[in-house]
Amino acid sequence: NWTTASIVDEQVERIRAQIGDGHAICGLSGGVDSAVAAALVQRAIGDRLTCVFVDHGLLRAGERAQVERDFVAATGVKLVTVDASERFLSALAGVTDPEQKRKIIGREFIRVFEQAARDVKAAGDVEFLVQGTLYPDVVESGGGAGTSNIKSHHNVGGLPDDLQFTLVEPLRMLFKDEVRRVGLELGLPETIVHRQPFPGPGLGIRIIGEVTAERLEILRAADAIAREEMSAAELDSDIWQCPVVLLANVRSVGVQGDSRTYGHPVVLRPVSSEDAMTADWARLPYDVLERISTRITNEVADVNRVVLDVTSKPPGTIEWE
Numbered sequence: 001n002w003t004t005a006s007i008v009d010e011q012v013e014r015i016r017a018q019i020g021d022g023h024a025i026c027g028l029s030g031g032v033d034s035a036v037a038a039a040l041v042q043r044a045i046g047d048r049l050t051c052v053f054v055d056h057g058l059l060r061a062g063e064r065a066q067v068e069r070d071f072v073a074a075t076g077v078k079l080v081t082v083d084a085s086e087r088f089l090s091a092l093a094g095v096t097d098p099e100q101k102r103k104i105i106g107r108e109f110i111r112v113f114e115q116a117a118r119d120v121k122a123a124g125d126v127e128f129l130v131q132g133t134l135y136p137d138v139v140e141s142g143g144g145a146g147t148s149n150i151k152s153h154h155n156v157g158g159l160p161d162d163l164q165f166t167l168v169e170p171l172r173m174l175f176k177d178e179v180r181r182v183g184l185e186l187g188l189p190e191t192i193v194h195r196q197p198f199p200g201p202g203l204g205i206r207i208i209g210e211v212t213a214e215r216l217e218i219l220r221a222a223d224a225i226a227r228e229e230m231s232a233a234e235l236d237s238d239i240w241q242c243p244v245v246l247l248a249n250v251r252s253v254g255v256q257g258d259s260r261t262y263g264h265p266v267v268l269r270p271v272s273s274e275d276a277m278t279a280d281w282a283r284l285p286y287d288v289l290e291r292i293s294t295r296i297t298n299e300v301a302d303v304n305r306v307v308l309d310v311t312s313k314p315p316g317t318i319e320w321e
């Protein structure tokens with residue numbers, strides 16, 4: 001595609017002009033924006049870019065591998081992974097309030113990323129920080145009016161003053177669909193380029209109740225099954241996203257084989273949306289719902305009931321917390 005190729009060329013030139021022979025660091029979230037921003041900068045300055053991926057232990061099955069294996073294979077990027085799951089789990093111990101969870105995860109994330117940035121900076125002479133800011137983000141944050149704060153969203157940013165970086169934002173002029181085209185042009189895998197939105201706080205805000213290692217494992221298994229079945233039915237591009245939520249503080253009675261069970265429900269929350277500001281519950285085909293339900297209750301110990309969320313946004317939000 002000629003226009004996409006020329007966007008890539010132009011951005012690569014700009015990045016080279018800005019960074020010169022300097023060094024840059026980029027936090028990868030597993031999402032499209034940071035991946036494409038990093039791939040562009042990697043194309044421009046090669047291994048003078050270091051990417052940092054914080055594994056907070058709240059990721060879905062396979063997500064870390066997608067970054068460590070697929071993204072690295074596609075770009076040749078220099079990657080540092082920080083395994084911080086223990087740290088996040090202990091910070092979240094005993095916490096059930098959604099906003100408190102979000103604040104803790106956001107705070108720990110900044111701390112871990114900051115330490116990693118210090119380490120990288122000490123090793124090289126890094127003065128640039130790459131961020132996957134898109135055009136709509138620029139407009140939204142400059143707008144003033146209309147900035148909602150219904151839930152505190154967390155993204156990397158807000159690094160402390162003594163860690164001074166010059167920002168590199170190669171996607172500032174682009175919309176999401178252009179970012180995806182640029183990603184494909186740069187050879188990123190479809191699984192990354194067409195990934196559905198996933199919140200920064202990850203599975204931590206999809207467990208209603210306290211977040212524990214065991215509950216994360218249950219939710220990860222249920223979520224993987226739901227995603228597998230939706231992909232197999234080729235529904236990925238029809239739905240915006242489908243959070244799977246574990247009601248860890250609820251139990252209901254069931255029967256499996258010859259015995260009574262007393263397990264947890266999981267909620268399927270498939271939605272269709274244009275921009276996540278409003279959403280409608282997605283009418284998934286009954287046979288797909290049936291396969292997801294049968295497989296989850298058969299394969300995931302401790303889950304004996306699958307329920308469907310049929311609330312639009314508003315009044316519901318997409319995530320449950």
Ligand code: XMP
Nearest residue numbers: 152153154197198199200201276317318319
């Ligand atoms: P809600 O639940 O507010 O979600 O209807 C709207 C969209 O935003 C995603 N989401 C987040 N994304 N950090 C993110 O990067 C966050 O803290 C966060 N919280 C929600 C959510 O998955 C949906 O796509």
